[in-house]
Amino acid sequence: MAFDHRKYTAFRPVAKPDRRWPDQVIEKAPTWCAVDLRDGNQALVKPMSVAQKQRMFDLLVKLGFKEIEIGFPAASQPDFDFCRKLIEENRIPDDVKIQVLTQARPELIKRTYEALQGAQSAIVHVYNSTSTVQREQVFGLDRAGIREIAVNGAQLVKELAEQYPDTEWTFQYSPESFTGTELDFAVEVIDAVSDVWRPDEGQPVIINLPATVEMATPNVFADQIEWVCDNIRRREHISISVHTHNDRGCGVAAAELAVMAGADRVEGTLMGNGERTGNMDLVTMAMNLYSQGIDPTLDLSGMAEITEVVEACTEISTHPRHPYAGELVFTAFSGSHQDAIRKCLARRKDGDTWNVAYLPIDPSDLGRRYEEVVRINSQSGKGGVAYVLERDYNISLPRWLQIEFSKVVQGAAETNGGEVDSMTVHSLFEQRYLKVHEDWALRAYDLRRDEDGVHAEFTYGRESAPVRLEGQGLGAVEAVSDALEKRFGIEVAVDAYDEFALGEGTRANALACIRLTADERHCSAAALAEDTTSATLQALLSAVAQVVSGDEVKAGSEESAITA
Known part of the structure; x- marks a missing residue:
């Protein structure tokens, strides 16, 4: 078989019975370093232009990143030129440190310092691969040989920094392919580099532990x-950074657990762009902290702008289900989900702690509209349909009508085979329940209460040929029903009746919804008017019109048979 799992071996776990990180809770954001302009850029089919790089850099600054890796200036002329552009044109804010990457090779380290000349502050990030497979199959070196590369690189980084005393230097070392390196050897190399840089004597040092390939x-x-944090020398003087990749789809989870295990700093990219399956997604991790009530120290409220800039610079579309940023991530099509969201939002008051079913955060925090939360298709139910009418048209429906009308909308969705937008939902409601045939339009009415109850006189129909009726009953509805029963020889029983004020003030419209049975036939109607009495009487006339015209639903039939 070509698909043969036997060619692989399980990753060997760490023998660490004293692990403490599972009991830790993240209480503050780590230091963030955005590597979009280096790691993210080198993974693109078409690397960014200078204009795109500048746009991305400006976005990262706007979002609040204080450490930004801008490139690998010794590896390409465009990266070198962009670094010089930022410095010479004074485009780097005083509180932002640029970071550049270089291999631990003398000629590349020297070129890196040339690119950084004149910078106010900078992080020189030097690396060499330490993993078993790289040592044995790529470099053909033993441990001592790999350690020597790291130490020589660290020495040159320190020597060259002394030639540029006006720049505030931070040194960063990465044992590349850390996850595939024996832990004792990783610590051996880190300590050897630390011996050169001496963070305990005041030199700012970052040790970055990359999951260059996610292996476990x-x-x-x-x-x-946690093992490295427990075993390296000078830990209290060193910032431990992690740089996770997403080969197993767990880049964010690995970074979060790494922070629990002692990491101080996290590198990643917006939307997780990067080699193979990508880097750790800074947006997702920062928003995960935000959803737990932790200040991410980044302003991600303009999510539409973030996705627009990232897409324009990377020429990669954002998946509609991308956490927090995708078009559909706060959208509910499921009927039960819609109903729960609607009820939770209706109960929520300004200032309440966010606690809404199916919505881990308030979409408006990211500039998303509630219009995008509930959308209707054939999977939707009464709650979603009711929410759309309430949200967009200020129309509240009683539960019985929500159930009935949702079947109408579902039928339309099944017929169309796709989404039913808000305007279509309203149109269906209007056609099925609100539309008044001019033969049944209420023209005038007079209600008088006497010792026998209510006496109703009303006129309906075409203006050119109005019909005038009279009836008697205990209330207005019963009195008008009495007149219609005599007129058409039917028996009318009101099964459900609800009325709602739409808006506030004396000019507010009213909505009346009625469901009745006439001669064992069911029909429902609704009406809008300037007052509740007019709305109620018009709804009653429209419902009886269905019985008389034969457009009713037979008694005993399932509500799913209702059609638009």
Whole structure:
């Protein structure tokens, strides 16, 4: 078989019975470093132009990133030129540190410092691969040989920094392919680099532990991070950083658990763009913290702008289900979900802690409209349909009518085979319940209460040929029903009746909804008018019109048989 799992071996977990990280809780955001302009850029089919890089850099600054990796200036002329552009044109805010990457090779480190000349502050990020497979199959070196590369690189980074005393330097070292490196050897190399840089004597040092390839479950990565934190020298003087990739789809989870395990800093990209399946997604992790009541120290409220800029610069579309940023991530099509959202939002008051079913955060925090939350298709139910009418048209329906009308909308969705938009929902409601045939339009009425109850005189029909009727009953509805029963020889029983004021004030419209049985036939109607009495009488006339015209639903038939 070509698909043969036997060619692979399970990743060996860390023997760490004293692990402490599972009991930890993240209480503050880590230091963020955005690597969109380096790691993200090198993974693009078409690398960014200078204009695109500048646009991305400006966005990262606007969002609040204080450390931004801008490129690999020794690897390409465009990266070198962009670095010089930012410095020479004074485009770097005083509180932002740029970071650049270089391999631990003398000629590349020297070129890197040339690119950074004149910078106010900068992070020089040097790396070499330390993993078993890289040592044995790529470099053909033993541990000592790999350690020597790292130490020589660290020494040159320090020596060259002394030639540019006007710049505030931070040194960063990455044992590339850390997850595939024996932990004792990773610590050996880190300590050797630390011996050169001496963070305990005041030199700012970052040790970055990259999951260059995600090789195991996030808990194993957390064990690795905690093990290194427990065993390296000068830990209290070193910032531990992680740089996770998403090969197993767990890049965010691995970074979060790594922070629980002691990491101080996280590198990643907006929307997770990066090599293979991508880098750790900064937007997702930051929003995960936000949803737990933790200040992410980033302003992600303009999510539409973020996705627009990222798509324009990377030429990669955002998946509609991308966490927090996708078009559909706050959208509910399911009927039960819609009903729960509607009820929770109706109960919520300004200032309440966010606690809404199916919505982990308030979509409006990201600039999303509630119009996008509930959308209707054949899977939707009464709650969603009712929510759309309430949200967009200020029309509240009684529960019995929600159930009945949802079948009408569902039928339309099944016929069309797709989404039913808000205007179509309203149109269906208007056609099925609100539309008044001019033969049944209420023209005038007079209600008088006496010792026998209510006496009703009313006129309906065409203006050119109005019909005038009279009836008697205990209330207005019963009196008008009495007149219609005599007129058409039917028996009318009101099964359900509800009225609602639409808006506030003396000029508010009213909505009346009525469901009746006449000669074992069911019919429903609704009406809008300037007052509740007019709305009620018109709804009654429209419902009886269905019986008389034969457009009713037979008694005993399932409500699913109702059609628009």
